[in-house]
Amino acid sequence: MNNRISQTFDNLRLQKKKAFIAFITAGHPSLKATYNLVLALEQAGVDIIELGVPFSDPMAEGVTIQASSQWAIKQGASLQKVLNLVKHLRERTQIPIALMTYYNIVFNYADEKFVKDAVACGVDGVIIPDLPPAEAGLLRKAARTADFATVFFIAPTTALARIKPIADASSGFIYYISLTGVTGARRSLPPTIIPDIKRIKRVTNKPICVGFGISTPQQVAAINRFADGVIVGSAIVKEIQKYAHSKNLVAKVTAFVRRLISF
Amino acid sequence: MKIKKSFPDKSGHFGSFGGCYAPETLMGLLIDLDKEFQKIKKDRTFKKEFEFYLKEYAGRPTNLYLARRLSSHLKTLKVYLKREDLLHTGAHKINNTLGQILIARRLGKTRIIAETGAGQHGVATATVAALFGLPCVIYMGSEDIRRQSLNVFRMKLMGAQVIPVQSGSKTLKDAMNEAVRDWVTNVRDTFYIIGSVAGFHPYPVMVRTFQSVIGQEARRQFLAKEGRLPDYLVACVGGGSNAMGLFHPFYHERQVKMIGVEAAGHGLSSGEHSAAIAKGKVGVLHGSKSLLLQNKDGQVQIAHSVAAGLDYPGVGPEHAYYHLIGRAQYVSVDDQQAMGGLKLLARTEGIIPALETAHAIAYLEKLARLVGANRRFARTPKTVIVCLSGRGDKDMNQISQLI
Numbered sequence: 001m002n003n004r005i006s007q008t009f010d011n012l013r014l015q016k017k018k019a020f021i022a023f024i025t026a027g028h029p030s031l032k033a034t035y036n037l038v039l040a041l042e043q044a045g046v047d048i049i050e051l052g053v054p055f056s057d058p059m060a061e062g063v064t065i066q067a068s069s070q071w072a073i074k075q076g077a078s079l080q081k082v083l084n085l086v087k088h089l090r091e092r093t094q095i096p097i098a099l100m101t102y103y104n105i106v107f108n109y110a111d112e113k114f115v116k117d118a119v120a121c122g123v124d125g126v127i128i129p130d131l132p133p134a135e136a137g138l139l140r141k142a143a144r145t146a147d148f149a150t151v152f153f154i155a156p157t158t159a160l161a162r163i164k165p166i167a168d169a170s171s172g173f174i175y176y177i178s179l180t181g182v183t184g185a186r187r188s189l190p191p192t193i194i195p196d197i198k199r200i201k202r203v204t205n206k207p208i209c210v211g212f213g214i215s216t217p218q219q220v221a222a223i224n225r226f227a228d229g230v231i232v233g234s235a236i237v238k239e240i241q242k243y244a245h246s247k248n249l250v251a252k253v254t255a256f257v258r259r260l261i262s263f
Numbered sequence: 264m265k266i267k268k269s270f271p272d273k274s275g276h277f278g279s280f281g282g283c284y285a286p287e288t289l290m291g292l293l294i295d296l297d298k299e300f301q302k303i304k305k306d307r308t309f310k311k312e313f314e315f316y317l318k319e320y321a322g323r324p325t326n327l328y329l330a331r332r333l334s335s336h337l338k339t340l341k342v343y344l345k346r347e348d349l350l351h352t353g354a355h356k357i358n359n360t361l362g363q364i365l366i367a368r369r370l371g372k373t374r375i376i377a378e379t380g381a382g383q384h385g386v387a388t389a390t391v392a393a394l395f396g397l398p399c400v401i402y403m404g405s406e407d408i409r410r411q412s413l414n415v416f417r418m419k420l421m422g423a424q425v426i427p428v429q430s431g432s433k434t435l436k437d438a439m440n441e442a443v444r445d446w447v448t449n450v451r452d453t454f455y456i457i458g459s460v461a462g463f464h465p466y467p468v469m470v471r472t473f474q475s476v477i478g479q480e481a482r483r484q485f486l487a488k489e490g491r492l493p494d495y496l497v498a499c500v501g502g503g504s505n506a507m508g509l510f511h512p513f514y515h516e517r518q519v520k521m522i523g524v525e526a527a528g529h530g531l532s533s534g535e536h537s538a539a540i541a542k543g544k545v546g547v548l549h550g551s552k553s554l555l556l557q558n559k560d561g562q563v564q565i566a567h568s569v570a571a572g573l574d575y576p577g578v579g580p581e582h583a584y585y586h587l588i589g590r591a592q593y594v595s596v597d598d599q600q601a602m603g604g605l606k607l608l609a610r611t612e613g614i615i616p617a618l619e620t621a622h623a624i625a626y627l628e629k630l631a632r633l634v635g636a637n638r639r640f641a642r643t644p645k646t647v648i649v650c651l652s653g654r655g656d657k658d659m660n661q662i663s664q665l666i
Contacts (some may be wrong), residue, residue: 027604056431057436057548058439059286079561103284107545109561130286134274154287157289171530181447
């Protein structure tokens, strides 16, 4: 069986399209709402869902995702519950789903057991900001045999010599961090993105998606001219926060995401 | 028996602990830092410069003082105090901040950040930043700012900007999260001076190296006074930098027993404590794998101690390793016992220790009983070096409310 993330990128490439990856925090505002949001985001044209499993100390996150993580933890969103959520979602959708979390959550669950259970529940990959390839031996080994994607990061500060090993360790796609900083919407993005993507493309054929700071349709369009996709997180989470208590939560958030994609 | 192998390995592992669990944005800098650290270990100019500031600025060597009245109170122990409290700024933290700021300058960094719990590391960082004329930002939990207002004032006087951290438990771990967030944003010009033997490789080994001056001096001084090695080393452990600084130079001498004292807060069974070794599980926080207070889902738990400097849910990876191989023994002392330790030292020796250090003093009473219970040793007292890591001035407000 082919990994849903790789299949999606293959299909998009054939159609000369770019991936739109939406990040939301599982359990924000509730696990039930997350379930509905995933289904609605797929309808809105999202290609891949990045589902955040909340961690108490998310050191790469800006205030928006920090707040959604704390909220979700209070809702009782644990890795176990998020896996169950994906299992239920798989009765309704085949959209690729990657989990984003911090390594302690996965380590606490045990790397091999995590990959086994995640695959069984229909999760397609994992993104861990505080796990560089050098410390990911166990996870990568388990993931390889299970055809489970391990997405690693390249940053503006990554030295040329590190790019190839990171690209080689990555599967599904490579996550390029647009800026030096934490997650969170920014007015403008650094000009280094384009030359950096070109540099990475020289050493790998794997899809490169750009995340951190992206919040407007213009930014999405500009980056997609060079990258294979974009990841939007904080901007969507902010919208979810805004309508967290509203009956129109799903409608409002999907309308916002449609605008991002349509440009 | 001697243990020949030295730790950590090249990538910062102490057995299965340690390592470098860092966001990619920081990896380049951490690799450069490790290279620079390897270089300065052999660099005589650096060594001379570091020793110059330790001696002329910080006031080293510190005394190894025989606490006669405390010893006669304890009966079965002969206690020497390693007086780190006499250093400039009042605690051992300055040893490390001097070393790190010299490295920061070599790397061409022009801005300094740090986290702080009790404020001692924040003060020591603000101090060296002022000394070298570099702008400095200190992250401190708002709960700690309340407990340690005097240190906040000291940092500000020396020109540091103190940023209150409101997230999570509003204590040390959250201050560290916020410092890391600043660092990933400003990594090109900013150096993060981490205050304990924790964090991403090479920090645990680098901080250990700078703090080892405590143990090296104590070893020399003790040999000169007693003609032999001590029976016990005792130090308080939060992240564990003063303890590792004292312990590490004695690592190969198995006859020297090491005891690290964790904070039991309201009691180990209360759930409100900072005893990561006694009650933690293996986990990853702030860049290294170690023992960590966490719930069944892997969420980090909020630590508690009357001493803000011990109020951290983790512990340095090398301590977890010493615990695992049995090289050091880790015990705990609760808030109330620590207050007892503070009063004991104040009354017997005229020295008021920091609340953190008071945990190490408090444990001596128990150690004295254990030694006394063993009749064979009852006649000749056992020798102990206690790391008197800091003085209590900063805690006067808090203590006056507790007594």
